Amino acid sequence: MKFIFFFFPLIFANNEENCRIANPDWDYYSQVTHVFGIPIVATREVHPSAIALTCKYFEFLIKDNQEIVRNLQRRNHKVVILGRRQELARDVPEYHGYEKKLHSRGVGGTRHNPVTVIPEENVLCLKEDKQPGDIILHELAHAIHLVGTPRGLLQKIARSYRHAERYNLFLYNYAAEDPREYFAVGVQTFLNKSPAENYATFDQPHRRPLRITRDHLFRNDRHLYSLVENVLLKKEGWKLPKRCELWKNGIMDPNTLVDSFDQLL
Numbered sequence: 001m002k003f004i005f006f007f008f009p010l011i012f013a014n015n016e017e018n019c020r021i022a023n024p025d026w027d028y029y030s031q032v033t034h035v036f037g038i039p040i041v042a043t044r045e046v047h048p049s050a051i052a053l054t055c056k057y058f059e060f061l062i063k064d065n066q067e068i069v070r071n072l073q074r075r076n077h078k079v080v081i082l083g084r085r086q087e088l089a090r091d092v093p094e095y096h097g098y099e100k101k102l103h104s105r106g107v108g109g110t111r112h113n114p115v116t117v118i119p120e121e122n123v124l125c126l127k128e129d130k131q132p133g134d135i136i137l138h139e140l141a142h143a144i145h146l147v148g149t150p151r152g153l154l155q156k157i158a159r160s161y162r163h164a165e166r167y168n169l170f171l172y173n174y175a176a177e178d179p180r181e182y183f184a185v186g187v188q189t190f191l192n193k194s195p196a197e198n199y200a201t202f203d204q205p206h207r208r209p210l211r212i213t214r215d216h217l218f219r220n221d222r223h224l225y226s227l228v229e230n231v232l233l234k235k236e237g238w239k240l241p242k243r244c245e246l247w248k249n250g251i252m253d254p255n256t257l258v259d260s261f262d263q264l265l
């Protein structure tokens with residue numbers, strides 16, 4: 001794979017180029033787009049609109065926090081979209097031999113392996129999707145935590161997690177697993193999906209909406225709420241389009257999605 005050098009401030013200033021799909025002549029991945037210079041790649045079997053929507057979600061999550069963008073750039077973070085018929089350990093070279101967790105086809109990037117994997121069927125809301133909730137937000141939240149890492153964030157999350165543990169503030173069992181899942185689930189809850197989507201975690205039963213919203217997070221765990229607010233720098237008045245609703249009349253082409261997404265925010 002070729003190395004590409006970016007002039008970061010210029011790329012940060014230029015949002016218009018984000019999320020357009022190109023088809024480079026690379027050995028393995030044949031589709032690529034960028035968000036502030038951070039690549040999102042896939043093989044040719046993946047629908048380009050899955051790449052474009054992941055890109056718009058990522059742009060939404062990081063665009064207001066330049067520190068996160070710069071850290072993701074300089075630590076060579078990359079996103080791979082896993083095709084609906086592909087296997088993580090077999091078809092993503094960056095995870096060859098990886099022992100996957102039973103419940104997930106997604107992985108969040110870390111400093112050690114800054115590659116985040118998002119499953120296509122979840123992005124496109126296909127019926128074969130077996131995973132609960134929004135895996136795009138979940139895995140990208142891990143990448144923001146562990147690769148984008150604004151100064152002091154690791155310590156703040158660890159402290160807030162210990163506080164939640166002490167006072168039993170976890171809204172989901174999965175959030176209690178460790179500080180990483182605690183933060184990722186916090187981001188999902190903060191972004192306040194519809195009742196059909198807000199179950200957002202790996203708690204059982206998967207198919208029953210738990211109806212936990214941003215207000216619950218605000219009332220229940222104010223530390224985590226403020227932490228997510230300060231990382232994403234989101235003010236009131238915005239809302240993230242629901243991925244399943246975007247496709248309800250069929251999967252639109254990637255350029256239409258990119259052109260219309262911001263008007264839906």
Ligand SMILES: [Zn+2]
Nearest residue numbers: 138142181184
């Ligand atoms: Zn996770």
